Amino acid sequence: MERVLVSGANGFIASHIVEQLLAAGYEVVGTVRNLGDSKTVGHLEALPGSKRLSLVAADITDTDPFGKLTADVDYVMHTASPYVMHVADPQRDLVTPAVNGTLAMLRACQESTRIKRVIVTSSMAAITDEPDRNHVLTEADWNEKSSIARNPYYFSKTQAERAAWDFVSEHQPGWALITINPFMVLGPSHTPSLNTTNQIFVDLMVGKYPVIFALTWGFVDVRDVALAHLRAMERPAASGRYLCAGETRSMRQVVAHLKRLGYRGNLPRLGLDSVWGTPVAKLLSYAQPQGVGSYL
């Protein structure tokens, strides 16, 4: 039976990866930050096939979080990374853990002769942080604009993915690196907590967004993202980076869709997604916390 190590196994996306790996008959070793907390691990222990799942503690802010965990596995899925838009210190809270966590995992895998592939959950954030009507984005694109001051979460994902490819080109390990770069991931959550993308929609429904902004998202179902991770692991032809996005929808279309589904009361009504509205939205963004403001 082949064994797969999944970091951040309790997360929104990773829980679906673990579920699909167990369903496919793999043995899974999952790392979580808070092993003793039933809110963190209960949903994993309840998955069908969880007898083949073992959980271990690992924090990516530690120096060597994965140690010998990679010694007896065939594949690695590295998903653990802080996914938060607003933090006190973007370097300390986002970029350093994202980059160090990724490099720590790759270092732990470096000498393995058993590991065949390492799949890193990167992001659309590593492709771009700004749409451009005149350019169709592909896996050849890299986000060149984000920085510690501008969209620090995007910067953390870009820096982490770049560090991963640089590591592979420098050390030429015996395994292949593949990255999955999803856009906005939505769908049923196994976890009792809400991840950042699902939180955006809850916030929209409870009135935390007073207006409709000129935002457009590419959506992808969490089950498809998990499947992409498994295909990247199993398919011989898989290599490089894979953008994952299904349909593209503007914030206005999302609000209209939620209305059709029956959510009415607190959805935003005022539109700032027009020619005059966008400069106003830009002004308003300066009153937001830094991560949110630069995103807007």
Ligand code: NDP
């Ligand atoms: P979650 O917040 O549910 O998952 C993030 C995971 O990373 C959690 O398991 C979290 O652990 C873990 N993590 C964060 N900080 C640390 C740390 N210091 N040490 C150990 N583990 C840590 O979000 P998602 O499932 O959405 O995100 C998973 C991955 O997918 C991330 O890499 C994210 O950047 C990426 N991604 C997500 C997208 C989306 O739309 N959801 C889109 C593109 C990429 P804990 O629960 O303890 O906080």
